[in-house]
Amino acid sequence: MKETLRKVDCLIERILTRLEQEGLKNVLFTNCVKDENVKKVIPLITDLVSSSPRYQRAENVEYCIMVIGVPNVGKSSLINSMRRLHLKKGKASRVGGEPGITRAVLTRIQVSERPLMYLLDTPGVLAPRIESVETGMKLALCGAIRDHLVGEDIMADYLLYTLNKQQQFSYVERYGLGEPSDDIESVLKRVALNLGKKHKVKVLTGTGDVNVIAPDYPAAAYELLRTFRKGELGQVLLD
Structure with missing residues (x-):
């Protein structure tokens, strides 16, 4: 546990250092599943806006903030988390594991009363x-x-390359590989067999078509990607 926390702290420090080099400050890490640090967002926004030279308190009785980011980064989840914590209300924005869930700029969503x-x-x-x-x-x-x-x-192959490069070998024990491998086909085969993912494949023979049961490689690739995105293959910094 202590080793995991140490790795997370090192990861955060690396990210902060890189962002500071890009001229970005006032960075706040949140976890919208556990609502971790989400309560700090509104006080930070309030302080930043109030200290802005363009802010006129007498003319602004409310704050209206636009949330911007790359697809599937958790913008809607952040909004819903803030509503849950500050207003004790449910979801206002649809969320999902695929990019493109939010298709248009939505009407204003209240996240705080005071x-x-x-x-x-x-x-x-x-x-x-x-x-x-x-x-x-x-x-x-x-x-x-x-x-x-x-x-x-292709994505699973690149993920395997990244995990091996960073010596993140948790996938070995998770899927019963025995040892690390850079052969994506053998890894996907083991993942498929480990999860019981099989399907029928038509094989052409000299006497006709024969249906055989084979490991479901696409399902295995999807499983590997989904597990990585859930953070269950370790703390991985791609940049």
Whole structure:
């Protein structure tokens, strides 16, 4: 447990250092599943807006903030978490594990009474051009690009490469591999067999077509990606 916490602290420190190099400050890490640190968001926003030279308190009795980010980063989840904590109300924005759940800028969603604050949920945004294949793969692994546009098998192969490179070998024990491997086909086969994922495959023979039972590689790739996105393969920093 202590080792895991140490790795998380190191990961956060690396992210903060990189963001500071980019000129970004006032960074707050949240977990909208556990509502961790979410209560700190509104006080931080209030302080930043109030200290802005363009802010006129006499003319503004409420705050209206737009939430912007790449697809599937958790914008709607953040809004719902804030409503749950500050207003004791349920979901106002749809959430899901696929990019593109929010398709338009929604009407103002109240998240706080004191101060009176509204948030605008927005569709995910990406740069017009992705600078490299590797950047595209990282975005795809995070769910910012729809899986079928890249291919689950290709993404799973890149994920395996990343896990091995960072010596994150939790997948070995989880799926009963015995040892780390850089062969995605053998890994997916083991994942499929471990989970009982099988399907019928038509094989052409000299005497006709024969249906055989084979490991379901696409299902195994999807499982590997889903497990990674849930954080169950370890704390992985792609950048």
